[in-house]
Amino acid sequence: xxxxxxxxxxxxxxxxxxxxxxxxxxxxxxxxxxxxxxxxxxxxxxxxxxxxxxxxxxxxxxxxxxxxxxxxxxxxxxxxxxxxxxxxxxxxxxxxxxxxxxxxxxxxxxxxxxxxxxxxxxxxxxxxxxxxxxxxxxxxxxxxxxxxxxxxxxxxxxxxxxxxxxxxxxxxxxxxxxxxxxxxxxxxxxxxxxxxxxxxxxxxxxxxxxxxxxxxxxxxxxxxxxxxxxxxxxxxxxxxxxxxxxxxxxxxxxxxxxxxxxxxxxxxxxxxxxxxxxxxxxxxxxxxxxxxxxxxxxxxxxxxxxxxxxxxxxx
Numbered sequence: 001x002x003x004x005x006x007x008x009x010x011x012x013x014x015x016x017x018x019x020x021x022x023x024x025x026x027x028x029x030x031x032x033x034x035x036x037x038x039x040x041x042x043x044x045x046x047x048x049x050x051x052x053x054x055x056x057x058x059x060x061x062x063x064x065x066x067x068x069x070x071x072x073x074x075x076x077x078x079x080x081x082x083x084x085x086x087x088x089x090x091x092x093x094x095x096x097x098x099x100x101x102x103x104x105x106x107x108x109x110x111x112x113x114x115x116x117x118x119x120x121x122x123x124x125x126x127x128x129x130x131x132x133x134x135x136x137x138x139x140x141x142x143x144x145x146x147x148x149x150x151x152x153x154x155x156x157x158x159x160x161x162x163x164x165x166x167x168x169x170x171x172x173x174x175x176x177x178x179x180x181x182x183x184x185x186x187x188x189x190x191x192x193x194x195x196x197x198x199x200x201x202x203x204x205x206x207x208x209x210x211x212x213x214x215x216x217x218x219x220x221x222x223x224x225x226x227x228x229x230x231x232x233x234x235x236x237x238x239x240x241x242x243x244x245x246x247x248x249x250x251x252x253x254x255x256x257x258x259x260x261x262x263x264x265x266x267x268x269x270x271x272x273x274x275x276x277x278x279x280x281x282x283x284x285x286x287x288x289x290x291x292x293x294x295x296x297x298x299x300x301x302x303x304x305x306x307x308x309x310x311x312x313x314x315x
Contacts, residue, residue, distance in 0.1 A: 021268035026280030037304035040264025053089030065098035
């Protein structure tokens with residue numbers, strides 16, 4: 001990190017733990033459009049109040065709603081979409097608590113099981129939940145039968161929710177039939193985790209782009225360069241060109257599907273190996289992938305507002 005950047009205190013102060021998220025985020029050079037939405041982020045605990053799931057695959061340190069909203073204000077976002085973290089399983093209490101503490105400036109994506117009651121779905125909707133997440137990354141969750149997921153998807157239609165899907169690129173061929181059978185909008189996390197060492201115009205990423213092209217109900221989050229990159233973060237000398245190997249992939253989806261893309265920080269970067277990113281530099285990644293003001297406006301304001309706050313004016 002640039003030595004000229006001063007540490008940020010207050011809401012960013014954290015409890016040291018296994019997941020050591022970056023607590024000195026720089027101020028982005030890129031000025032976000034007014035009303036911008038961080039459309040993919042999480043809260044962890046605090047564990048003393050919202051215990052982590054016994055079946056979790058990793059144990060993070062605390063990352064509270066106050067810390068999330070402090071980061072939101074520091075980076076210049078107006079709103080958040082809080083996605084249920086796998087470390088909390090299907091207990092959405094921490095996420096719902098964050099939504100209720102946001103003053104209407106946050107929406108949520110929940111994890112639910114087949115046995116969830118209609119009353120609970122209604123309660124989640126009233127709290128601000130607008131989607132459910134189906135996770136197919138085998139190292140993070142145990143397998144859930146697809147018939148159970150189809151049943152859940154059928155039940156959320158009446159609330160006009162969408163389904164967020166998380167998978168790895170190599171698994172897309174075996175999942176496409178399932179995704180296209182879902183009766184909702186489908187939002188793909190992190191561009192389906194492409195292998196960025198392969199050509200952007202190669203067959204693997206072309207398959208993902210064709211999937212989006214063939215099905216107009218499929219959206220995509222152009223997120224997580226820090227998770228996908230092989231070239232890695234910038235050097236500590238202040239070099240701003242981070243994660244360059246991810247740029248062609250993210251730029252491709254933004255330019256080909258400008259009305260169906262979202263962006264988010266992924267704070268506090270669950271289960272990330274190698275390094276913890278400076279969230280200010282992640283914001284500075286945005287104009288590398290959305291190179292024109294109209295694309296930035298769609299990515300950060302128009303699209304997330306249409307999906308999560310369809311009845312509200314932006315801002």
